[in-house]
Amino acid sequence: MDRNKTGFLGTFWKCARIGERKSPYVAACCVFMAFTILFLT
Structure with a gap:
């Protein structure tokens, strides 16, 4: 995959x-995002 550095x-x-x-x-x-979605909404 390292040879595909362009394009x-x-x-x-x-x-x-x-x-x-x-x-x-x-x-x-x-x-942090999971915590806010689960507990602050």
């Missing part, structure tokens, strides 16, 4: 790199 498949490559590097922050946001 349409490059979008997926970039999203995968962002997901790898930001996963703790993304996980925290998901937990």
Whole structure:
């Protein structure tokens, strides 16, 4: 997948790199959003 850094498949490559590097922050946001949806609505 690393050879597809450009073009349409490059979008997926970039999203995968962002997901790898930001996963703790993304996980925290998901937990926070789940909490607000379940308990504050």
